[in-house]
Amino acid sequence: xxxxxxxxxxxxxxxxxxxxxxxxxxxxxxxxxxxxxxxxxxxxxxxxxxxxxxxxxxxxxxxxxxxxxxxxxxxxxxxxxxxxxxxxxxxxxxxxxxxxxxxxxxxxxxxxxxxxxxxxxxxxxxxxxxxxxxxxxxxxxxxxxxxxxxxxxxxxxxxxxxxxxxxxxxxxxxxxxxxxxxxxxxxxxxxxxxxxxxxxxxxxxxxxxxxxxxxxxxxxxxxxxxxxxxxxxxxxxxxxxxxxxxxxxxxxxxxxxxxxxxxxxxxxxxxxxxxxxxxxxxxxxxxxxxxxxxxxxxxxxxxxxxxxxxxxxxxxxxxxxxxxxxxxxxxxxxxxxxxxxxxxxxxxxxxxxxxxxxxxxxxxxxxxxxxxxxxxxxxxxxxxxxxxxxxxxxxxxxxxxxxxxxxxxxxxxxxxxxxxxxxxxxxxxxxxxxxxxxxxxxxxxxxxxxxxxxxxxxxxxxxxxxxxxxxx
Numbered sequence: 001x002x003x004x005x006x007x008x009x010x011x012x013x014x015x016x017x018x019x020x021x022x023x024x025x026x027x028x029x030x031x032x033x034x035x036x037x038x039x040x041x042x043x044x045x046x047x048x049x050x051x052x053x054x055x056x057x058x059x060x061x062x063x064x065x066x067x068x069x070x071x072x073x074x075x076x077x078x079x080x081x082x083x084x085x086x087x088x089x090x091x092x093x094x095x096x097x098x099x100x101x102x103x104x105x106x107x108x109x110x111x112x113x114x115x116x117x118x119x120x121x122x123x124x125x126x127x128x129x130x131x132x133x134x135x136x137x138x139x140x141x142x143x144x145x146x147x148x149x150x151x152x153x154x155x156x157x158x159x160x161x162x163x164x165x166x167x168x169x170x171x172x173x174x175x176x177x178x179x180x181x182x183x184x185x186x187x188x189x190x191x192x193x194x195x196x197x198x199x200x201x202x203x204x205x206x207x208x209x210x211x212x213x214x215x216x217x218x219x220x221x222x223x224x225x226x227x228x229x230x231x232x233x234x235x236x237x238x239x240x241x242x243x244x245x246x247x248x249x250x251x252x253x254x255x256x257x258x259x260x261x262x263x264x265x266x267x268x269x270x271x272x273x274x275x276x277x278x279x280x281x282x283x284x285x286x287x288x289x290x291x292x293x294x295x296x297x298x299x300x301x302x303x304x305x306x307x308x309x310x311x312x313x314x315x316x317x318x319x320x321x322x323x324x325x326x327x328x329x330x331x332x333x334x335x336x337x338x339x340x341x342x343x344x345x346x347x348x349x350x351x352x353x354x355x356x357x358x359x360x361x362x363x364x365x366x367x368x369x370x371x372x373x374x375x376x377x378x379x380x381x382x383x384x385x386x387x388x389x390x391x392x393x394x395x396x397x398x399x400x401x402x403x404x405x406x407x408x409x410x411x412x413x414x415x416x417x418x419x420x421x422x423x424x425x426x427x428x429x430x431x432x433x434x435x436x437x438x439x440x441x442x443x444x445x446x447x448x449x450x451x452x453x454x455x456x457x458x459x460x461x462x463x464x465x466x467x468x469x470x471x472x
Contacts, residue, residue: 032129033058033110036122039086041066041078044122049129060103066125071098071107085114085123096130109134170262175205177250177257180214192263194239205261209244210236221248221259234266242266291366291385294373299325299336299381308385311366313359325383330355330363334447338438343370343381345439352437356385365389428463431456435465 027034027047034047043066046058067075074097085092092114100107110127117124165172171189175182185200193200193208206214212235224231225248232245243266248259285292291308295301301320312328314320320328329335335354343349349370355363369384434445446456460466 027124027126031126033125033127035061035066035125035127036117037066037125038121039082039123041082069099069101071100074098081112081114082123089114089116097127171264173200173205173261173263175218175259175261177218177259180204180206180218183258189263192244192265193237208238210238210241218259221246221261222250224248225250225259232264235263291383293320293325293383293385295325295381295383297340297380299340301325311356311358311364311385311387313362319359328357330357331448334444338441338444338448339368339370339383340381341441342439343372347372353388356387424463427459428465431459431463431465 031047032049035043036045037043043061043064046061048058061069066078070078077095078097081092081095094111094113096109096111098107098109109130111130112125112127115124115126116122165184165186168186169188171192172186173182173189174184182200182203182205185197187197190197190200195203204214206212206217209217217233220233224233224246232247235244235246236242237244244263245266247262247264250257250259252258285305288305289307291305291311293301293304293308301323304314304317304320308314309316309320312320324333324336326333326336331354335352339349339352342352349368352368352370354366354368356366357363365388366385367388369386371382371384373380373382430449431445434448435442438444438448442456443453446453449456451459457466
């Protein structure tokens with residue numbers, strides 16, 4: 001071996017001649033794939049390393065053009081590399097080509113270097129299989145995608161946790177049991193303790209209260225959490241001297257033992273204990289003489305009292321819960337839509353006269369009042385239903401006056417005229433009432449009266465009610 005300034009090489013005289021069969025085994029051992037091609041890209045010979053058994057036999061590639069076994073994007077890359085090598089062999093660089101066999105449907109990447117052998121007309125391509133690297137890259141990409149997906153899930157949980165923490169009214173504090181410091185707190189807790197959330201984070205929980213050591217406080221909290229009944233720990237705020245009741249619960253997350261503590265001002269507990277309103281409202285609902293029921297936004301019954309069960313002859317709450325109120329109204333969905341739409345527009349419905357249908361199809365005259373319930377999607381409307389059956393006798397006097405007016409017409413008009421006039425009066429009153437009850441909803445009024453919409457318009461025009469009902 002001799003060394004020159006141009007590099008290191010073997011002298012021709014010192015390199016032994018290699019038999020052709022030996023040369024192919026040497027090349028196949030040095031490269032994963034090797035091809036001998038001519039200047040036009042025709043494959044003269046092709047070799048594959050014996051260790052690469054996953055590729056089908058490459059004998060079929062011989063005498064074909066290498067371009068036939070390249071993907072579309074690799075054909076242009078091969079042509080550019082070949083042209084560059086033929087013009088200046090010393091400037092050639094390794095190039096990555098993607099092979100594709102149309103028969104076996106196999107695609108695999110190989111990085112090639114080009115070398116002249118024998119004459120200038122033949123070129124040796126020695127290649128290294130990139131599939132192991134591609135598989136590793138694919139695994140890395142899949143792992144990265146999995147990490148990103150897990151991160152998105154975690155961020156979603158974190159967002160929901162933050163929204164929940166800020167929306168609940170209870171003052172909540174998370175404490176690291178090992179260190180006794182506050183991990184997190186919501187805005188309600190910060191307001192209650194007269195500090196900001198950032199000020200609370202990292203602060204030792206016991207130092208917020210008078211006469212409390214960390215170990216003693218955590219021991220007392222643990223005893224309270226393990227007690228059978230609800231036992232709260234009494235704490236005195238060091239800054240404002242306000243008294244709080246702390247209700248703790250313990251759990252373990254990410255290997256860290258954590259305490260969740262709910263803080264409630266003692267004054268608020270005493271006020272709620274002495275406030276009679278919740279108990280009074282509960283008594284009105286349970287034992288009141290009027291039927292009361294709570295429905296969702298679609299009019300499905302969520303809860304009903306005993307008076308409603310009596311009016312509908314229902315055996316128990318389970319028989320009515322989940323059913324639509326329309327099932328118990330004489331005009332069904334027409335009545336219900338009028339009630340819900342009217343309440344939605346005006347904020348409440350004071351009196352709506354209709355008939356309530358019982359379990360066995362019995363009808364009773366009632367008037368209904370509706371009030372929306374705010375802040376609870378499961379309880380959107382409160383209905384108060386009052387029976388009007390007892391008022392029928394007192395209502396007899398107006399009917400008697402109408403009968404007397406009809407009697408007075410005898411002798412002054414024919415029976416046909418008397419009946420026609422009386423019918424027109426009643427018909428007009430009924431149409432006016434339906435228009436008023438439905439808040440000028442012509443379709444609902446027509447359904448309520450059992451008329452077609454066209455017939456209703458004819459009668460409105462007949463009695464001069466179109467302008468009064470704000471047509472158009």
